[in-house]
Amino acid sequence: xxxxxxxxxxxxxxxxxxxxxxxxxxxxxxxxxxxxxxxxxxxxxxxxxxxxxxxxxxxxxxxxxxxxxxxxxxxxxxxxxxxxxxxxxxxxxxxxxxxxxxxxxxxxxxxxxxxxxxxxxxxxxxxxxxxxxxxxxxxxxxxxxxxxxxxxxx
Amino acid sequence: xxxxxxxxxxxxxxxxxxxxxxxxxxxxxxxxxxxxxxxxxxxxxxxxxxxxxxxxxxxxxxxxxxxxxxxxxxxxxxxxxxxxxxxxxxxxxxxxxxxxxxxxxxxxxxxxxxxxxxxxxxxxxxxxxxxxxxxxxxxxxxxxxxxxxxxxxxxxxxxxxxxxxxxxxxxxxxxxxxxxxxxxxxxxxxxxxxxxxxxxxxxxxxxxxxxxxxxxxxxxxxxxxxxxxxxxxxxxxxxxxxxxxxxxxxxxxxxxxxxx
Numbered sequence: 001x002x003x004x005x006x007x008x009x010x011x012x013x014x015x016x017x018x019x020x021x022x023x024x025x026x027x028x029x030x031x032x033x034x035x036x037x038x039x040x041x042x043x044x045x046x047x048x049x050x051x052x053x054x055x056x057x058x059x060x061x062x063x064x065x066x067x068x069x070x071x072x073x074x075x076x077x078x079x080x081x082x083x084x085x086x087x088x089x090x091x092x093x094x095x096x097x098x099x100x101x102x103x104x105x106x107x108x109x110x111x112x113x114x115x116x117x118x119x120x121x122x123x124x125x126x127x128x129x130x131x132x133x134x135x136x137x138x139x140x141x142x143x144x145x146x147x148x149x150x151x152x153x154x
Numbered sequence: 155x156x157x158x159x160x161x162x163x164x165x166x167x168x169x170x171x172x173x174x175x176x177x178x179x180x181x182x183x184x185x186x187x188x189x190x191x192x193x194x195x196x197x198x199x200x201x202x203x204x205x206x207x208x209x210x211x212x213x214x215x216x217x218x219x220x221x222x223x224x225x226x227x228x229x230x231x232x233x234x235x236x237x238x239x240x241x242x243x244x245x246x247x248x249x250x251x252x253x254x255x256x257x258x259x260x261x262x263x264x265x266x267x268x269x270x271x272x273x274x275x276x277x278x279x280x281x282x283x284x285x286x287x288x289x290x291x292x293x294x295x296x297x298x299x300x301x302x303x304x305x306x307x308x309x310x311x312x313x314x315x316x317x318x319x320x321x322x323x324x325x326x327x328x329x330x331x332x333x334x335x336x337x338x339x340x341x342x343x344x345x346x347x348x349x350x351x352x353x354x355x356x357x358x359x360x361x362x363x364x365x366x367x368x369x370x371x372x373x374x375x376x377x378x379x380x381x382x383x384x385x386x387x388x389x390x391x392x393x394x395x396x397x398x399x400x401x402x403x404x405x406x407x408x409x410x411x412x413x414x
Contacts, residue, residue: 003196006203013207017311020318021353027340028246028321029349057345064345 038088039066040128044099044112049080050138051110052101058084058112065090068112084112084132093126094119098134110138177373184298184372197300205266205301206308210315212261217316220253221245221323229332238334242343245324246317250347250356251412254317256404259363262309263396267371270301271392274375275385298372305368306361313360317353355411359404366403367396 049071058066066086074081084099096117103110117123117134126132228244274297277283283293321343328334347353371392378388 003200007199009207010199010202013202013210013308014311016210017314020311020314023318024250024314024321024353025349028250028343029347029353055348 100136101138201304217319221320225324243346255360275378279380309364
């Protein structure tokens with residue numbers, strides 16, 4: 001009878017630990033096992049990505065729709081190419097959409113802001129592997145200050 | 155004079171090295187070999203109860219309070235920058251990456267490690283271990299192995315529970331008491347915590363700590379001088395050595411996981 005009691009308590013302990021892990025995995029971390037949600041890929045070329053990092057969020061109107069998959073330098077034009085991994089449930093962005101690298105708050109982290117464009121009969125939808133043409137680079141604070149000081153000199 | 159000094163240094167070095175050697179041989183003898191699940195499993199469950207379930211209370215309470223204190227202190231600093239929305243990531247990342255594994259290991263060394271050392275030391279002092287050998291029962295397989303595996307299994311589980319309770323404690327103080335928005339507490343946490351980078355690295359850390367703490371505890375007990383003074387010294391050594399080893403390993407693991 002004592003073995004049975006011990007076994008029940010150990011079982012409870014294991015279940016508690018599993019519950020803790022599930023809570024950490026599902027409620028605290030952002031993805032479940034293996035990033036369960038399906039994504040599709042878009043590319044965007046920028047002149048300057050500022051402080052953008054891999055796994056930075058992609059937001060539409062403040063809502064996170066995906067994450068930056070990788071950042072590479074184009075071998076021909078020497079401009080950064082950012083691979084955007086967007087959740088498959090948000091699959092209907094028109095090709096007139098634009099992306100910009102924005103900063104959350106004055107000193108916060110940088111993220112990719114996606115602005116959906118207009119839709120009419122001649123506009124196609126962006127699909128897996130397409131490139132977004134209309135991009136705005138990150139604002140580098142030092143350059144901005146430099147320009148400001150330079151203009152004041154005149 | 156100089157020769158005596160040299161001899162002392164040499165003696166200490168040699169005894170340290172032979173201590174490592176004995177610890178290695180003990181662990182090797184305990185875990186390498188054909189496993190006998192039918193006999194070993196009930197022993198393992200019994201030890202899981204003694205080591206894991208009975209440590210649950212101290213883990214739950216200290217996890218809750220550490221989460222609450224983190225939240226309180228973090229709030230006081232963050233609110234000055236108007237960044238109290240980042241309280242969730244602060245609490246969860248510091249728990250998942252550092253405090254969870256480390257504090258669990260320290261508590262575990264104090265709660266379970268010292269008990270193991272004393273238990274095995276007393277078995278040695280009362281010649282139960284020699285008795286077993288007389289009966290052709292290998293004490294390494296019968297006594298050391300189930301305790302070792304139970305410790306290695308129990309500690310990562312305890313650390314997970316510690317983390318979860320700590321984050322809930324942070325929620326309790328931050329959201330319920332200090333009035334941080336519940337949505338931003340959880341969503342900022344979800345945006346900043348990564349399952350592999352943070353949660354699983356914490357589990358790996360705590361598995362390494364488990365190995366270190368339980369090995370030290372078992373070795374100190376198995377190697378204790380079989381007198382009451384020897385056992386008391388071994389128990390103290392377990393807590394001190396295991397705590398220092400955990401802190402040292404924590405630095406190395408942090409540098410490997412998050413340093414690059």
